[in-house]
Amino acid sequence: MVGIIGYGVYIPRYRIKTADIAAVWGEDGEAVGQGLGVFEKSLPGPDEDVATISAEAARNAVKYARIDPREIGAVYIGSESHPYAVKPTGTIVAEAIGCSENMTCADFEFACKAGTAGIQSCMGLVMSKMVKIGLAIGADTAQGRPGDALEYSAAAGGAAYLIGEEHPVATIEMTSSVTTDTPDFWRREGEDFPSHGARFTGEPAYFRHVEQSATNLFKTMGTTVDDYDYFVFHMPNGKFPVAVGKTLGVPKEKLEDSLVVRQIGNTYSGSSMIGLARVLDIAKPGARIFMVSYGSGAGSDAFSIRVEDDILAHRGEVPTVDDYISRKTYVSYAIYAKYRRTIKA
């Protein structure tokens, strides 16, 4: 059965508090924090980007899975902040982790669900026996327009998943998706920052697609909320995933463990994938996980996942999501602006 044979994450050490961003724009930090459900977010150092984040996450995944990287037959990196507009991040990361030359690669973009789209592609390649192991990464160093609401949540981080059929630590029972042409959030070529439809990004975009995708998967699987122990939703802020969970009837405690957004913000293509990783760090064998990602533009990928016994033998070697979350250094807004290059040297 196809599944996850290994995974790894990377979150940079730097954090900036919602309150410190709010102070710059004359807003009430406490209120903003409560309103968004985001209290601090991660940001990349001046020498970090999606390639370096992906490489570290992928190195962790390879170590976790205990595979020879030369067995990887496909590398797909999904992001909205690839270092190059033309030249795939995947080739850089493939070289950095020791892949062979005999493999396929391409970069993905679908806002925040580019990484999960990569997982689906890897599943197809593995199930069709075209490759033995596929590597799908979702990583971002998201660009937040200074003074815009999204500045509070646009964060940096990534997660890497190795997909294969031999002794998965978690099998992917099924995946299905919903895709429509919905202009809720976009960025034109050459623009520094994305644009968005404000309240339009809620009901017609995030909620409609996540709910639809979840409902479809429950139906196809013949399962309900009760059949799952953990839920992971894409986390643009601390409120949306809780709200969609409520709508779907998910008990609060089944969602808690994946809500990394409160401490690290929205890592965009990394968001749901880091949430999933946190659950995989702690879930017992036999537990079932329901994950729905969301990417603006718009679409959702839903996954039904079952944790296997094999997971126990792999734990402990590689740092966990919590290890990365708790490793942090706060910076001021000035340093944040310097690192994010909104003030240019």
Added chain:
Amino acid sequence: MAEHGVAQIWRKIKSMYNIIGNRCTTCNTYYFPPRPVCPKCRRKGHLEEYKFKGLGTVHTFAIVRQVPEDFKTQAPYVMAQVELDEGAKLTAQIVNCDIEDVCIGMRVRSCFRRITEFGHGGLIVYGYKFEPTMKVTGHK
């Protein structure tokens, strides 16, 4: 327009991304970057490719404050000579560490970072830097 420096960097990608040097099997000395000739054995030497583990100790360091143009956003930063466990020494930046905490003898491990870029529209050079061993590097 032909862009600057691409072939020069491309030739070194393996070494810069994964600290791949070589080892002389005649005298069992490890070299980084890879050497064309073993300086100890010369013709009698036999060099084979070797991927370093990426672990080492800080032999000496400096806090660079007058920095080159392309390092401006990182000033001040720590440069160090790292003695890799296998014996070879290299020069690299130390990151993920407060400047005051760097000391001779510190244990460090390699990480993958942006080194520089050839201008805003030019090639991005990736390579090794080193960080202190800690929980998120998979140690202690």
Added chain:
Amino acid sequence: MKKRVAIVGVGMSKFGELWDKSLRDITLEAGMYAIFDSQVSGKDIDAICIGNMSAGRFTGQEHLGALAADMGGLGHIPAYSVEAACASGGAAVRQAYMAIRSGEHDLMLVLGCEKMSDVNQSEAMRTVGVAADWEWEGLFGATFPALYAFMARRHMYEYGTTETHLAQVAVKNHKNAEHNPWAQFQKAVPLEVVMNSGMLADPIRVLHSSPISDGAAGLIMCSEERAKQFTDTPVYIEASTQASDTLALHDRRDICTMDAAAFSSREALKRAGLTIDDIDVFEIHDSFTIGEIILTEDVGLTQKGQGGRILEEGLTEIGGKYPVNPSGGLKARGHPIGATGVAQIVELVLQLRGDAEGRQVDGAEQAMAVNIGGTGATSIVHILGR
């Protein structure tokens, strides 16, 4: 027994930020002064040897040998260009020495030059950095001061050398240069000013570092036999040696020792039939003050690790047992890279002639110059005597 090589004329331009003068101007100036000083005429010169590190990057001009012959109106004589980073000047002296001693040429004009202020400071520092291993040190962010800072920090760690020691070298050399009319800085600098100057790379400060400079220096060198035509008391080169070491500092056997300097100075003393205590005056490469401290150990003025102590005790002052850098050294005289090695010889010739007014080492009869390239990858040593 091979005949000795003599120096019959010396000259240099002022060192400093010479806005009005181009590379051609200062090179010509130094050459003319050396020629006038020697009283040779142009037609006596058989060949030119010119040392320079990076005119191509600093001014856009290469092919300096041809340039020098052309500017001096010296006709079709051969003109050799030599490069060894900061030891380019010493390398030019050595090449001429070998040519004359072998009999290939009889009388030569030796030049060393550099024009560093035609590019901005950032570009100049970048170019200075290629004296080290650009690919594996500079590219990764190790500036040239950072490399010397590596040496300083390790030396402080292993031997207890202090920041005060680093500053004391600068104080001594600036004081010496008060009496050097060609020096870039001719003013004494107090210790506190040095110790509080801006940091380049901890622990190396701005005032521990030689400056960016323009300048040129020249010599007329000839066979012992020929020298008699021009002077009864030429200065002779008693020994000329050169040694190499790894390009990258991280490949050295011990970063607190410049092995190349130890080898070349020991060999030079052997060839001259002298011990270190026979040397009365030294010009030692202080591109950074830690460099002078380390080299005083490596040439044998004291044991490894004691360079700070002998400095502290005043042994390297002009009146001390081992006067080092009476000219002000690279620190105060300035460091136009390719010119330095030749300027060291100019100073020592003046010292041996008794013409170093205000900074004279009394009764100097033997002298040693140590010229280093990069962080110690090249060392060129000359011993002069009367």
